Amino acid sequence: MKKIYTTLFCLFSLLLIAQNDTVTKKKIKIYGGLESNAQWYTNDKERKIEHPEDPFRANSYLNLNVNYSRFTIGGQLESYEPTALLNYNPNFKKTDLGTYYANYKDKYLDFTVGHFYEQFGSGIILRTWEDRSLGINNALRGVKLNFKPIDAVSITALYGRQRTGFTLTDSDIYGINTDVTVSDFLKLENFKISTGFSYVVKDEKIESRTPPTYSNITTAYSTRLNLGYKNLYLNSEYNYKDHEPVLVRTFIDEKFIKPGNSLLLNLGYSKKGLGIDAVFRRMENMAFLSERQPTIYAPEISSLYFNDRILNYVPSLTKQHHSNLANIYVYQAQNRVAMQFDEQIEKFGEIGGQLDIFYNFKKGSALGGKYGTKISINSSNWFNLAADYSYINELGRYEPEYTTKFFKGNQKYFSDYNIEISKKITSNFKGNLMFSNQYYNDQYIRGIFQKNVIKSNILAVEGIYNFKDSKSLTIGAEHMWADNDRKNWASMSLEYNHNKNWSIFAMDMYNYGFDENIHTINEIDLFDIHFYNAGIAYKLGTGRLAVNYGRQRGGLVCAGGVCRFVPPSTGLGITLTKTF
Amino acid sequence: MKTLQLFLLFISISVFSQKTLPKLSLPTLDSKTIQIQDLNEKDKTYVLTFWATWCAPCIQELDGINDVYEDWKNNNIEVIAVSIDDSRTVNRVKPLVNGRGWEYQVLLDTKQELKRNLSISNPPYTVVIKNGKIELEQAGHSPGAEKEFFEKLKTL
Numbered sequence: 001m002k003k004i005y006t007t008l009f010c011l012f013s014l015l016l017i018a019q020n021d022t023v024t025k026k027k028i029k030i031y032g033g034l035e036s037n038a039q040w041y042t043n044d045k046e047r048k049i050e051h052p053e054d055p056f057r058a059n060s061y062l063n064l065n066v067n068y069s070r071f072t073i074g075g076q077l078e079s080y081e082p083t084a085l086l087n088y089n090p091n092f093k094k095t096d097l098g099t100y101y102a103n104y105k106d107k108y109l110d111f112t113v114g115h116f117y118e119q120f121g122s123g124i125i126l127r128t129w130e131d132r133s134l135g136i137n138n139a140l141r142g143v144k145l146n147f148k149p150i151d152a153v154s155i156t157a158l159y160g161r162q163r164t165g166f167t168l169t170d171s172d173i174y175g176i177n178t179d180v181t182v183s184d185f186l187k188l189e190n191f192k193i194s195t196g197f198s199y200v201v202k203d204e205k206i207e208s209r210t211p212p213t214y215s216n217i218t219t220a221y222s223t224r225l226n227l228g229y230k231n232l233y234l235n236s237e238y239n240y241k242d243h244e245p246v247l248v249r250t251f252i253d254e255k256f257i258k259p260g261n262s263l264l265l266n267l268g269y270s271k272k273g274l275g276i277d278a279v280f281r282r283m284e285n286m287a288f289l290s291e292r293q294p295t296i297y298a299p300e301i302s303s304l305y306f307n308d309r310i311l312n313y314v315p316s317l318t319k320q321h322h323s324n325l326a327n328i329y330v331y332q333a334q335n336r337v338a339m340q341f342d343e344q345i346e347k348f349g350e351i352g353g354q355l356d357i358f359y360n361f362k363k364g365s366a367l368g369g370k371y372g373t374k375i376s377i378n379s380s381n382w383f384n385l386a387a388d389y390s391y392i393n394e395l396g397r398y399e400p401e402y403t404t405k406f407f408k409g410n411q412k413y414f415s416d417y418n419i420e421i422s423k424k425i426t427s428n429f430k431g432n433l434m435f436s437n438q439y440y441n442d443q444y445i446r447g448i449f450q451k452n453v454i455k456s457n458i459l460a461v462e463g464i465y466n467f468k469d470s471k472s473l474t475i476g477a478e479h480m481w482a483d484n485d486r487k488n489w490a491s492m493s494l495e496y497n498h499n500k501n502w503s504i505f506a507m508d509m510y511n512y513g514f515d516e517n518i519h520t521i522n523e524i525d526l527f528d529i530h531f532y533n534a535g536i537a538y539k540l541g542t543g544r545l546a547v548n549y550g551r552q553r554g555g556l557v558c559a560g561g562v563c564r565f566v567p568p569s570t571g572l573g574i575t576l577t578k579t580f
Numbered sequence: 581m582k583t584l585q586l587f588l589l590f591i592s593i594s595v596f597s598q599k600t601l602p603k604l605s606l607p608t609l610d611s612k613t614i615q616i617q618d619l620n621e622k623d624k625t626y627v628l629t630f631w632a633t634w635c636a637p638c639i640q641e642l643d644g645i646n647d648v649y650e651d652w653k654n655n656n657i658e659v660i661a662v663s664i665d666d667s668r669t670v671n672r673v674k675p676l677v678n679g680r681g682w683e684y685q686v687l688l689d690t691k692q693e694l695k696r697n698l699s700i701s702n703p704p705y706t707v708v709i710k711n712g713k714i715e716l717e718q719a720g721h722s723p724g725a726e727k728e729f730f731e732k733l734k735t736l
Contacts, residue, residue: 029600033699063699105603119691122667129666129692132701151613181611192611228611235671266671275675315668320634356672358679374643374680422643430723464640466724474723497722500729542717561668577719579699 032064032074033579035132039085044551044570047525051571054082058574059092061132075100078166087567088135089306090297091165098166099139110146115139118158120177120198123313124239124262124286125220128162133557134564136307138290139163140173152184162290164309169290171204173311179224192228197221202311204292214257218244220288235266241288246337246400250302252293256400258337260285260349275358279317284349284385284404286335288312307562315561317354318416319378321436323460324491324509325480329440330556331382331414332563339400341391343449348389348402351409352382371424379417383409384444415439432462442485442521450519456482472497476507485520488513506534509553524554524568535573543578601712602697606662606687609674614687616694620712625657625733628707630689630700632665633672638704639680641721646682648726657733662687664695664703710736 038058041051058081065074078098080088101114117139119127130137142160156177161168177198183191200220206212220241227234241260245252261284268277288311294302303309316333334350357377361368386409389402418436425431435458442452460478467473478491493507514528535548554568605615619626629645631638642661645652652659661684663673670690677686689695698707701719708716715736718729 031600031699033701035701117691117696119667127667194611233674268671268675270674270678272678273681275677275679277671277675279671313667315666317668320669322634322636356675358675360679360681362681371647372681376676376679424647464723470722470725470728472722472724497724500718500722500725503722537720539718539720542719544719560666577701579701579717579719 027068029067030065031067031580032062034060034062034577036060036574036576037085037132038574039569040572040574041086041569042571047529047551047568047570049568049570052086055571057081057083057085059085059088059132059135061098070104070106072103072105073101074103084135086569087306087565089165089303089308091167091303091308092135093165096166098137099141099163108148110148112144113142115141115163116144116158116160118144118156118175119313120156120175120200121196121222121224121237121239122264124237124264124283125198125222125241125288125312126173126175126200127311127313129313131559131562133559134307134562136310136562137163138308138310141168142173150184152181154179162309162311164290164303169309171202171290173290174201174203175199190230192226192233194224194226196224196226200311202288202290204290208254213254214243214245218242218288231269231271233266233268233270235264237264238262239264239286241286245292246285247287247289247292247294247304248339250294250296250300250304253400256339258285258402260287262286262335273360273362275356277356278353279355280353281317282349282351282385282406283314283333283335285337286312286314286349305565307564313562316382316558317352317561318380318382318414319354319356319418320558320561321418321434323434323436323458323476323478324493324507325460325478325489326418326434326436326438326458327558328480328486328489328553328555329438329454329456330558330563331380331416331440332445332556332558333561334382334384334413334445337402338447339389339391339402340447343447345444345447345449346384346387346389346402347444347447348385348387348404350382350413351385351407352380352413354378354380369423369425371427374422376420376422377418378420379415381415382413384411384413386410411441411444412439413441413444428466430464430466432460432464434458434460446521452484452519452521454482454484454521456480470497470499482513484518486511486514487518501539502536503539504534504536505548506532508532522554542580544576546573546575548573600714601709602694604694604697606689606694609677609686609688614685617712619660619709622711623656624710625655625715625736626709627652627657627659627733628662628709629659630662630664630695630703630705630707632663632703633669633676634665635703637721637723639676640723641704641726642682642684643680644723644726646680646684648730649683652730652733655730655734657730659684660687661685662689662694664689664692666690666692708733708736 041055060079062077076099079095080092084092099115103112140160144158147155158175179196182193202218222239224237239262246256263282265280290309294304314335316331338347359375361373363372385404387402387404393399420434440454458480462476464474474495476493480489491509495505497503509531531551533550537546552569556563557566704721706718
């Protein structure tokens with residue numbers, strides 16, 4: 001009874017607030033958003049799939065903020081009912097307040113108490129963010145202060161405990177960051193120089209029966225130097241993480257204590273009509289978790305598998321293709337050390353780079369044609385680090401050890417060479433062409449015994465035809481030639497936009513090349529199969545409702561270079577988003 | 581019961597929502613800083629398009645507007661392309677913008693603060709501002725809808 005009265009009282013007082021002049025004069029501002037992703041999993045006889053317990057599930061998020069002058073408070077209500085969608089972090093269960101905060105912000109200061117998101121440098125030593133499709137929300141709950149005395153200087157200090165599901169981890173995280181635009185002080189005309197420095201401390205109590213071989217405090221730091229001169233730029237970042245036990249599969253090895261580091265270099269040239277960008281990254285043992293020992297749910301399945309309790313952001317530096325087939329073999333950044341004697345796999349990190357060239361052939365030029373032609377070329381190559389290593393120490397006991405060489409690589413993990421051409425052919429018709437050549441070393445990427453390298457070539461064409469009254473039709477066709485694993489695929493897709501509110505789509509990915517004699521990467525859907533999907537979407541202002549039905553291929557779904565494994569499923573999907 | 585209470589509380593608050601420009605500053609591609617609340621030149625229409633280098637429909641939308649941008653500028657409409665690329669892809673923003681010959685002002689929302697502030701779920705997403713007020717918001721993009729959108733903007 002008491003609870004019902006409290007609720008009614010809240011509602012009533014809100015109604016009173018609404019009548020108040022301050023709200024109608026728009027002094028109190030309320031804003032937020034709703035997002036709900038639901039799935040209705042069905043049986044699929046052909047795939048031998050049975051729907052899971054609780055076939056209808058939804059992950060929903062309701063975010064609300066109230067602002068008055070320089071103060072804002074807010075929170076996010078999250079609901080995973082009756083359980084979260086398949087293969088999401090098991091800590092996301094039922095309904096509760098996920099994040100909440102109170103904030104004060106003026107010209108120089110920005111102070112938050114509660115949950116906050118922050119990133120230092122490129123995020124390799126600290127990044128907290130939310131990605132709903134991946135089930136990541138690693139916000140810190142504590143206090144954060146940003147101080148910006150002048151445009152050229154920014155200082156941040158923070159303390160918090162990391163969110164995991166609807167609770168917090170036990171460790172304490174402290175961080176400090178400064179970014180200074182040096183060239184502003186030197187009043188340099190064409191030269192731009194900025195530097196940054198970050199320091200992060202993790203304090204996690206060690207539960208150990210024997211005296212610990214490492215400190216409960218792990219520190220990490222980042223230094224950055226960015227230079228720019230007219231159309232050229234060079235950005236550099238070096239990160240170092242202090243000694244910590246290495247995670248061997250799902251257990252930390254308290255006898256295997258190593259530090260980690262990463263070097264990131266980015267060089268580019270850019271002017272109207274041409275853009276070139278090159279990235280080099282070397283990374284060694286840069287896993288950084290708020291709890292060193294992940295929680296084990298099943299053999300090989302730990303909280304880390306769900307991207308839970310990660311403190312940093314280590315995305316794969318490769319091109320995101322929007323073609324269906326080019327996303328089958330997706331590279332995951334290799335930031336962890338893995339010395340697996342049984343599988344004869346030794347990985348220490350990754351070294352490699354990426355190159356992007358964007359060029360616009362102008363209208364009227366030879367290759368440009370009447371409307372111009374746009375080209376994007378990309379290539380990425382990633383290798384294991386070369387190192388001297390041993391499993392046994394001088395006394396003959398098992399004690400893994402390694403020393404890496406700085407600029408030397410070893411086994412190739414992945415490469416992708418691709419080109420995209422985009423051309424408006426008539427005033428109503430536009431065409432896109434994409435070709436990609438990929439190399440995927442499954443054995444090393446996953447750290448398994450089976451030697452499995454897949455070399456593939458993908459060709460994708462797309463035509464967009466605009467009719468009168470904002471109607472448009474997009475047709476796409478793709479083909480993949482692969483020499484291993486599931487071999488060849490073909491795909492077709494169709495999207496029709498009726499007006500600015502309604503659109504429908506249909507697509508199919510057909511693995512006609514499947515050969516049952518070949519051992520595949522994943523032991524699922526072991527036959528030549530159609531992965532079809534069709535749906536309809538309705539948009540109105542800030543709202544969107546989309547419904548689709550089809551087969552979800554089991555495999556990696558990646559967003560922002562971070563991936564999660566999606567199990568194979570068939571069913572109906574409903575997505576609703578609305579901001580207010 | 582707790583669930584129901586929280587849910588009702590949130591829904592009742594959301595009924596009284598008004599969205600306005602947040603007080604936020606973002607860097608441009610030339611490393612200058614723009615204050616969002618300063619986008620208030622009298623009677624000028626600002627079209628904030630949220631995009632990313634990995635979002636193909638966003639690039640399509642901005643390519644489409646680029647072809648007719650002169651007309652838009654003549655009608656006192658300015659497009660501000662807000663990139664939500666994070667540290668994985670932010671280095672591709674400048675070469676892509678130059679390589680495609682876009683003339684827009686580009687803002688870098690690398691930490692996705694503006695995106696979160698406006699509760700935007702996924703790009704493409706457009707927010708139209710005039711005289712300091714949010715006049716129109718649109719989720720998603722349909723190819724070829726630029727003309728219709730342009731006509732709508734002229735009426736604001």
